[in-house]
Amino acid sequence: MFDFRFHHLGGREYCRVAYDEPAHWLHLTWSGVATTPDSHHVATELLRYLPAGRVHYLLNDNSRVLGPWLDSVDWLQHIWVPQAGQLGLCYVAHVLQPHTEDDLGLLLEHNLFGDKFELQFFTSLEDAECWLRECQHAVPC
Template sequence: MRLHDLYNDDEHLYCSIQFDAANQWLYATWQGYVPTPDAERGAEAYLTELRQRHCPGLLNDNSRIAGPWFDSTAWLEQIWAPQAAELGLRYVAHVTPPDGFAASLDVAARRPFGTQFELQIFDDLTAAQDWLLRCYAAEKTPHRLA
């Protein structure tokens, strides 16, 4: 179900946010060049949807981004992430553009979101979806005490 389509000043679609009802996660696709103010607007749209849907997963597909997606992760770390975690976000599967995998891994290695939620970086959409499905399945599996 399509929730938000975000357009830049030139009226080009740069972000589409959907709710994947079958899997119960938000699915955002980004495309083109996305300057920081537009990226923040898209991330804030996630928060709006998390308030309404209370889903623990986000599939963030940046595979069609041109150029850097976000100039600084400081805003994400300090402003966005605490709100997203408070709204129940627990898993973020981030699919990078073809030339951004190594840089994204470097950011993820710093663990910028601490223990607020789990972030995994992928260069393949199917692998990202599979990881989210495993995360959801693990939540439903009863844990044994040793």
């Protein structure tokens, strides 16, 4: 369906957004340093290209991110998540960047996205993919 790559002015790629046709999910792969404006830009562009009602599963891989990522949580909760939910997003598998398991506790404690879609956190890409496949077989959107 689509494959976009986002680059900093210097040319370094910080995010790839691709639709994995065989798996039927959107796959975001973040790498290096992605600033808050970078993440907002990608998320906003994503909303422009998501076909309404056709993408129900998202794999968000932060395993190669350097630096903080929690700066965008408030914006995601209030701006992006409601719009993504309206477009049909139902399940999000989020692969944490290494050594940020403590951040996971903060997010789980507040359940910021629970009323919009089901969100699960993982420390490995393989576990995240497995969970999304289980969601597809158990409760399709």
